[in-house]
Amino acid sequence: MNDIVIEGRGLKRYYRRGSETVKALDGVDISIRAGEIVSILGPSGSGKTTLINVLSCLDAPTEGTLLVAGKSVAGLPEEKLVEVRRGTLGFVFQQFALLPTLTVIENVELPLTFLDRRVDRQRTLHILDTVGLMDRASHLPRELSGGQMQRVAIARALIGEPRILVADEPTGNLDTKTGEAIIDLFKLLAHEEGIAILLTTHNPAFGYEAGRIITLSDGRIVKEEIGAPTTSGEGENLSPGASVNAMFRSLTRRVRTD
Amino acid sequence: MNQRIQTGPYVFRRYVSLAAKNLRRRPVRTGLTVAGVALAVTVAVSLGGFMLGYRGAVEKSINMLGFQVMIMAKGCPYEAATMMLKGGTGLLYLPADTYDRVKSDPEIETITPIFVGVAQKQGSSIRDDAGASNFTVVNGIDVRGYRVMKPWTVFKKGSGYDNGRWFAPDASDEVVLGFEAAEYEQRKVGDTFYASITPAGQPDPVMHEFKVVGVLDRTGTQDDGTVFLPIDVARRYFGRPDQLTILGIKLKQFNAFKMREFETRWLKLPEVQVVGLQQVKNTLVSLVATAQTMIAAVAAIAIIVALIGVVNTILMSVYERTAEIGIMKALGARRESIFQLIWLETVMICLAGGIAGSLAAILGSGLVERAIKALADLGVAGSVVNITPAVIVYAVSGAVALGFFSGLYPAWRASSMRPVEAIGKGA
Numbered sequence: 001m002n003d004i005v006i007e008g009r010g011l012k013r014y015y016r017r018g019s020e021t022v023k024a025l026d027g028v029d030i031s032i033r034a035g036e037i038v039s040i041l042g043p044s045g046s047g048k049t050t051l052i053n054v055l056s057c058l059d060a061p062t063e064g065t066l067l068v069a070g071k072s073v074a075g076l077p078e079e080k081l082v083e084v085r086r087g088t089l090g091f092v093f094q095q096f097a098l099l100p101t102l103t104v105i106e107n108v109e110l111p112l113t114f115l116d117r118r119v120d121r122q123r124t125l126h127i128l129d130t131v132g133l134m135d136r137a138s139h140l141p142r143e144l145s146g147g148q149m150q151r152v153a154i155a156r157a158l159i160g161e162p163r164i165l166v167a168d169e170p171t172g173n174l175d176t177k178t179g180e181a182i183i184d185l186f187k188l189l190a191h192e193e194g195i196a197i198l199l200t201t202h203n204p205a206f207g208y209e210a211g212r213i214i215t216l217s218d219g220r221i222v223k224e225e226i227g228a229p230t231t232s233g234e235g236e237n238l239s240p241g242a243s244v245n246a247m248f249r250s251l252t253r254r255v256r257t258d
Numbered sequence: 259m260n261q262r263i264q265t266g267p268y269v270f271r272r273y274v275s276l277a278a279k280n281l282r283r284r285p286v287r288t289g290l291t292v293a294g295v296a297l298a299v300t301v302a303v304s305l306g307g308f309m310l311g312y313r314g315a316v317e318k319s320i321n322m323l324g325f326q327v328m329i330m331a332k333g334c335p336y337e338a339a340t341m342m343l344k345g346g347t348g349l350l351y352l353p354a355d356t357y358d359r360v361k362s363d364p365e366i367e368t369i370t371p372i373f374v375g376v377a378q379k380q381g382s383s384i385r386d387d388a389g390a391s392n393f394t395v396v397n398g399i400d401v402r403g404y405r406v407m408k409p410w411t412v413f414k415k416g417s418g419y420d421n422g423r424w425f426a427p428d429a430s431d432e433v434v435l436g437f438e439a440a441e442y443e444q445r446k447v448g449d450t451f452y453a454s455i456t457p458a459g460q461p462d463p464v465m466h467e468f469k470v471v472g473v474l475d476r477t478g479t480q481d482d483g484t485v486f487l488p489i490d491v492a493r494r495y496f497g498r499p500d501q502l503t504i505l506g507i508k509l510k511q512f513n514a515f516k517m518r519e520f521e522t523r524w525l526k527l528p529e530v531q532v533v534g535l536q537q538v539k540n541t542l543v544s545l546v547a548t549a550q551t552m553i554a555a556v557a558a559i560a561i562i563v564a565l566i567g568v569v570n571t572i573l574m575s576v577y578e579r580t581a582e583i584g585i586m587k588a589l590g591a592r593r594e595s596i597f598q599l600i601w602l603e604t605v606m607i608c609l610a611g612g613i614a615g616s617l618a619a620i621l622g623s624g625l626v627e628r629a630i631k632a633l634a635d636l637g638v639a640g641s642v643v644n645i646t647p648a649v650i651v652y653a654v655s656g657a658v659a660l661g662f663f664s665g666l667y668p669a670w671r672a673s674s675m676r677p678v679e680a681i682g683k684g685a
Binding site: 053056058059078079082085086087089091093095097099100101102106110111113114115116118156160 | 268269272273276279280282283581582585586587588589590591592593595676677678681
């Protein structure tokens with residue numbers, strides 16, 4: 001559990017806006033280990049999204065060194081960055097970003113098309129079961145609630161068996177109870193699967209559920225705290241050896257009716 | 259990691275499925291774009307069918323005349339030729355002795371005199387419109403020469419049509435009907451046929467009663483709508499006993515040199531012109547080629563408009579899906595994957611348009627044929643629109659090529675998006 005999957009040193013990301021230079025990131029040092037949940041807090045414009053874009057190889061830093069899954073990625077063009085992302089990173093977005101004409105199961109399997117991997121329907125169903133959506137497999141996104149759509153997005157992120165899961169405001173469009181269930185699911189994935197989870201949130205209550213909390217301001221880390229242990233907050237009802245499936249079913253029981 | 263890496267047809271099928279579902283997202287817009295392509299393809303297929311069909315119809319009509327050269331009274335040779343091919347009025351006549359003078363030419367293999375007249379059918383029909391008057395082309399022929407010229411001519415078989423035969427040379431009350439003439443009049447062998455013929459120089463028509471002794475099988479030429487009489491009888495009834503309309507001639511050796519020699523020999527006769535049917539064929543085809551070029555220009559414009567429509571639709575779709583494309587890239591889609599997906603969508607639109615347009619052209623070919631014939635005198639009988647499988651293959655291939663071409667820019671735009679910016683724009 002001590003493997004470092006992301007390590008950035010002196011990360012800077014500057015933009016030009018007219019004659020002005022915007023320092024979205026201004027010298028960030030960060031490392032994330034497998035199985036760790038790191039939440040990034042900070043007000044709007046503090047550089048949260050820029051940081052996770054850089055750390056997840058969606059954007060390149062202006063300066064600094066960055067290792068993702070052991071590969072040096074700083075300065076790589078998009079054609080090279082996509083190769084790092086493929087199979088290493090999974091993404092969950094605030095707006096869910098599901099394709100409206102694809103069913104739940106098709107949305108979940110979508111990354112396999114781009115990863116040139118054969119669909120293993122049993123495995124897809126297993127992941128859907130994990131996120132508690134077996135009974136929604138053939139539904140279209142418009143037939144789902146916000147929480148269900150976010151769980152589909154998580155299942156989609158997991159189908160490629162990523163080592164790192166990046167979630168930008170994953171609870172931003174969800175009510176508190178559903179948001180809690182999503183955070184608990186992240187904890188389970190980190191704990192059981194050893195997936196490193198990097199998330200941003202406006203909600204400090206969710207943020208402090210992470211194992212480590214990093215607060216940004218003006219593109220710099222201004223505070224780093226140790227948060228909750230990487231286990232489910234509902235652990236009192238779960239045996240230590242319970243599967244992710246069983247645990248999540250328990251966790252999501254309360255939001256099934258949303 | 260039990261997920262096997264896949265390439266080739268499996269991945270392609272997944273892309274096709276994804277592209278099809280993307281297109282279904284905006285069914286009206288997709289449908290309208292497909293309709294635009296289909297319209298252009300319909301025009302192109304109809305034009306292709308017309309080009310082929312007309313050329314074939316001219317070829318067939320002229321070949322089915324059975325002779326290579328016509329001698330006729332001076333006038334517009336093409337008008338005369340189309341009259342023979344399609345029927346018509348405004349006939350000019352030759353002195354009957356022209357036949358006797360020309361038939362001795364050593365280069366002639368076969369010669370047959372034809373007298374053409376126009377009769378009025380009045381009260382002759384058993385149809386509901388029995389009182390209506392209409393016209394029919396009457397060909398007075400010499401059966402012996404005519405059969406040599408047109409050995410393929412046979413009598414229709416079947417109930418009411420068996421025992422068909424040619425009339426005797428001097429039979430003044432026997433008639434043979436072309437296939438369509440018999441169908442229109444609902445006449446069979448043994449029935450009575452009436453025709454009003456106005457003799458030359460007379461003010462009033464004379465009603466003649468004939469017995470149908472034969473009905474010809476379909477030839478696809480002007481003969482189908484023609485009524486045949488013995489040449490001498492026809493000349494007598496039309497009041498022109500010493501005249502004929504055309505001498506149809508087949509030369510022993512037919513080439514440009516022999517044709518010119520023959521023409522030079524017989525142009526010395528007063529009031530006579532010698533018309534080579536190859537020349538008529540070329541002229542008819544080139545005359546209509548001008549119209550075809552104009553239609554081709556319209557088709558080209560329709561194709562350009564369709565192309566712009568396709569590019570516009572796919573570009574709009576790409577812009578609408580900016581965030582989605584960014585997310586696909588985040589999920590692992592390479593640049594070429596996005597290019598392939600958007601390109602496939604474009605090709606599928608054009609393929610659907612190609613198929614729909616071809617079907618529309620096939621289903622509407624009868625309508626197009628009627629419209630062309632109503633708008634222009636093409637100078638030939640029979641079908642002038644012939645949509646062959648080759649035309650369809652070319653049209654659908656062309657539509658797919660259109661898709662390949664028009665998809666390039668939108669696909670390039672989509673594949674060039676940087677994921678971080680694309681996702682940001684959609685937020």
